[in-house]
Amino acid sequence: MIHVENVSVIYNKGTPALKGVNLSVDKGEFVGILGLSGSGKSTLLKSINLIVRPTFGKISIDGDLITNANPKKLRTIRRKVGLIFQDYNLIERSSVLTNVLLGRLGYKSRLQSFLGSFTPSEYSLAMDALKRVGLEEKSFVRADRLSGGQKQRVAIARTLCQQPSVILADEPISNLDKYTGELVMEYLYEINKSSGITVLVNLHDTSTALKYCSRIIALKDGKIVFDKAAGDVTDELLRGVYEEK
Numbered sequence: 001m002i003h004v005e006n007v008s009v010i011y012n013k014g015t016p017a018l019k020g021v022n023l024s025v026d027k028g029e030f031v032g033i034l035g036l037s038g039s040g041k042s043t044l045l046k047s048i049n050l051i052v053r054p055t056f057g058k059i060s061i062d063g064d065l066i067t068n069a070n071p072k073k074l075r076t077i078r079r080k081v082g083l084i085f086q087d088y089n090l091i092e093r094s095s096v097l098t099n100v101l102l103g104r105l106g107y108k109s110r111l112q113s114f115l116g117s118f119t120p121s122e123y124s125l126a127m128d129a130l131k132r133v134g135l136e137e138k139s140f141v142r143a144d145r146l147s148g149g150q151k152q153r154v155a156i157a158r159t160l161c162q163q164p165s166v167i168l169a170d171e172p173i174s175n176l177d178k179y180t181g182e183l184v185m186e187y188l189y190e191i192n193k194s195s196g197i198t199v200l201v202n203l204h205d206t207s208t209a210l211k212y213c214s215r216i217i218a219l220k221d222g223k224i225v226f227d228k229a230a231g232d233v234t235d236e237l238l239r240g241v242y243e244e245k
């Protein structure tokens, strides 16, 4: 469903952050992306959604070439792609429910977005999403009253409300303690298994990646150094990824 073909990203005409990356991800996969800080993990996820535009190469999602899409087409393709960030990206002064409803914005006209008008079925989608992450009782609480782990679960619910076919999660647990981080991973895992939503997740912690992901892609200096089933990842392979030059 995702094809990344010979993608390179060069920021500000400087050093390449990605160098000729090729990658195909099938529907329903749970892919962990590992690598040292600066290896290009965020750039790879951001280019899949065209938050960062590749300098060279092509990316398609469900057969639609996102790298060539006009603004209208790009908006339609982006509806399929849910995003989860390290710092949650919530509107802190709004309620949990309002934050989850924001997952519907990609389906709204400018006027509807401005008015913040949502249909009853969108409210019910949002409530269902909150139930799935165990936060329905927090619907009317302001987001800034929540713990970090709860905020990330709201971000997951917002993504679910968007009804995506893929979730890109950029370091979703790096601001959380081990226990809370694992809980967040459990929710992503459950969503992947029960809804068949493809998940690509950048992670720092190799043991977490091996525990939840079925496939591991490792980046080093903007290139893929290995792309393997989690069960085939050895300590030696991991050492190659994390040892400095």
Ligand SMILES: Nc1ncnc2c1ncn2[C@@H]1O[C@H](COP(=O)(O)OP(=O)(O)OP(=O)(O)O)[C@@H](O)[C@H]1O
Residues within 6 Å of the ligand: 011, 012, 016, 017, 035, 036, 037, 038, 039, 040, 041, 042, 043, 044
């Ligand atoms: N907006 C930007 N402008 C210029 N250079 C950038 C930008 N974003 C990233 N880079 C550079 O691109 C390279 C890859 O960065 P990227 O953030 O993709 O790596 P990462 O593996 O996600 O790192 P981290 O784990 O620290 O987030 C790094 O050398 C980084 O300094």
